[in-house]
Amino acid sequence: MNIATHEVFNQPEPLVDVNLFEANRPLQDGLKFNAPALDPAGLRALGAVLGTGEMQTHARLANVHTPQLRSHDRFGRRIDEVEFHPSYHALMRAATEAGLHGTPFSDAEQASGHAHVRRAAAFMLFTELEPSVLCPISMTYAVTPALKDNPSIYRDWSAQLTSRAYDPRLVLWRDKAGVTMGMGMTEKQGGSDVRANTTQAVPAGEDGWGRRYTVTGHKWFFSAPMCDAFLILAQTASGLSCLFLPRILPDGMRNALQIQRLKDKLGNKANASSEVEFAGATAWLVGEEGRGVxxxxxxxxxxxxxxxxxxxxxxxxxxxxxxxxxxxxxxxxxxxxxxxxxxxxxxxxxxxxxxxxxxxxxxxxxxxxxxxxxxxxxxxxxxxxxxxxxxxxxxxxxxxxxxxxxxxxxxxxxxxxxxxxxxxxxxxxxxxxxxxxxxxxxxxxxxxxxxxxxxxxxxxxxxxxxxxxxxxxxxxxxxxxxxxxxxxxxxxxxxxxxxxxxxxxxxxxxxxxxxxxxxxxxxxxxxxxxxxxxxxxxxxxxxxxxxxxxx
Missing domain, CATH: 1.20.140.10 (Butyryl-CoA Dehydrogenase, subunit A, domain 3)
Known part of the structure; x- marks a missing residue:
């Protein structure tokens, strides 16, 4: 029996397979004004990729199949890992290949004179596709130059931070083609008032990365906990200080960073945001002690x-x-x-x-x-x-x-x-x-x-x-x-x-x-x-x- 009652019409076709760069006249004119020497060929190619149905499907799936916390393995050992849908990794790979993370701070990009404007245009184009995966990308961008205040760590990590390779494995940084970084600032009692932080960092000697600390405390908003390392704020003898805290320590052991739970947010679904505890984690000073803010x-x-x-x-x-x-x-x-x-x-x-x-x-x-x-x-x-x-x-x-x-x-x-x-x-x-x-x-x-x-x-x-x-x-x-x-x-x-x-x-x-x-x-x-x-x-x-x- 035919149960169809009507014909579907007057339903618009989806906006798909459109070059996002070529379609955006204000962006093109803004680039001509702010970076007249910039060759837009790379942005045009990126706009073509980001506008495809394939990439739109990845964006949808990454938001439908949200990150899952795996705090322990089946034997009861803590692993503190976040599991993502393959589409999330496809989007992250596209973002890193486009150089949206630490790449603008590479010597070649800096020499162009318009590294940040080019990256800004690409970042806006990518946001049209899917914004929430750009959280770890943005933090890696922001953290990269800050690491120069610890020259030893920057020397070891800079090549991977500015690389256009994406490597999601939780392994030692030197064994990876590319890395990402996050930040941990806010706590339950303080929010934007980071001076109210209670997390403590106690001196634990010195090594090739400088002054080492043992960190005990928490972070209430700790976005992108699957990153390879983080810059955090903690109280030291001289006041609030900025510390570098890797997931995997130089000896190959996992750091004592425990993911308590993932946040259930209004939006930003494809990105994992978490609450964490530092149970005697190891971190290194970046910049001057007491100058964390x-x-x-x-x-x-x-x-x-x-x-x-x-x-x-x-x-x-x-x-x-x-x-x-x-x-x-x-x-x-x-x-x-x-x-x-x-x-x-x-x-x-x-x-x-x-x-x-x-x-x-x-x-x-x-x-x-x-x-x-x-x-x-x-x-x-x-x-x-x-x-x-x-x-x-x-x-x-x-x-x-x-x-x-x-x-x-x-x-x-x-x-x-x-x-x-x-x-x-x-x-x-x-x-x-x-x-x-x-x-x-x-x-x-x-x-x-x-x-x-x-x-x-x-x-x-x-x-x-x-x-x-x-x-x-x-x-x-x-x-x-x-x-x-x-x-x-x-x-x-x-x-x-x-x-x-x-x-x-x-x-x-x-x-x-x-x-x-x-x-x-x-x-x-x-x-x-x-x-x-x-x-x-x-x-x-x-x-x-x-x-x-x-x-």
């Missing part, structure tokens, strides 16, 4: 860059899905994308996505140039908390609006459109991880006290002077507000306004007039509401949507 903050600067890059990539992915769905889906006699209110929403999302990309790439450029350029050094210190605060803060609202463009199809967890639900669950992590909004606002105030931030900001905004009256008005007010160093209770508003001003100035130099004008009219001139889709009627919707299309 500055050491960790230096690494936090790089991971905060990745938070901005990651959210920008997720925004682009959500926008692409919304645009492609509404282009195909018919409603009330014509494609959704031709409905006036939908055009307004999509164009507004496109503005937000392009502004995030522009700011994140500009921040990445400062990491390439800050060693020899004082302006870039100040801009890096100023824009890191601003980009982390503002871009990540906008992410969740952006994802919710993009999901609404797909209606109920966007809310389900299956098929191509199920990616939108995964994006929505992923968005909050970049805002919370490595310092939530208040921490970033306070960090901005610290940056304002340490350098001539007002002059640097004025120089950054100067190229857009006279191009829009609302931007001119905001730019004129900021130096005074910066010099006055707004009180703590006003810090979030200052971070928001500096972010919007810098984004507008960047769009004036990288985006078409339609994008720049609409951004200024909405975000700066008050021609906007309290939700996406409130752009004024004079907006050039056609030009904005044409630029943003993923196909």
């Amino acid at each position: 500055p050491q960790i903050l230096a690494m936090g600067t790089l991971t905060r860059l990745d938070c901005a890059l990651g959210t920008s990539g997720l925004m682009r992915q959500a926008l692409s899905l919304a645009l492609d769905h509404t282009r195909q889906r018919m409603a009330f006699g014509k494609p959704l994308i031709e409905q006036p209110l939908m055009r307004n929403v999509l164009a507004d999302l496109a503005l937000e996505s392009e502004a995030a990309t522009a700011l994140a790439l500009r921040l990445a450029r400062s990491f390439d140039r800050s060693i020899s350029d004082e302006h870039e050094r100040v801009i890096q210190r100023l824009l890191t908390p601003i980009a982390k605060f503002w871009i990540c803060k906008r992410g969740s609202a952006f994802a919710q609006e993009a999901m609404e463009c797909l209606g109920g199809n966007g809310y389900v967890e299956e098929g191509g459109e199920g990616i939108m639900a995964r994006i929505y669950r992923e968005m909050p992590v970049n805002s919370i991880w490595e310092g939530a909004g208040n921490i970033m606002a306070l960090d901005l105030l610290r940056a304002l006290r340490k350098a001539d931030a007002a002059a640097a900001l004025s120089q950054e905004l100067a190229p857009a002077r006279g191009m829009h009256p609302a931007l001119d008005q905001l730019a004129a007010s900021l130096p005074t507000r910066v010099e006055m160093m707004a009180t703590e209770i006003e810090a979030r508003r200052l971070a928001q306004d500096v972010a919007l001003a810098v984004q507008a100035a960047l769009l004036a130099q990288t985006a078409p007039a339609a994008v720049f004008s609409a951004f200024c009219e909405s975000r700066l001139a008050g021609q906007w509401g309290y939700s996406f889709g409130c752009l004024p009627s004079g907006t050039d919707f056609a030009a904005i949507l044409r630029r943003a299309q993923p196909r």
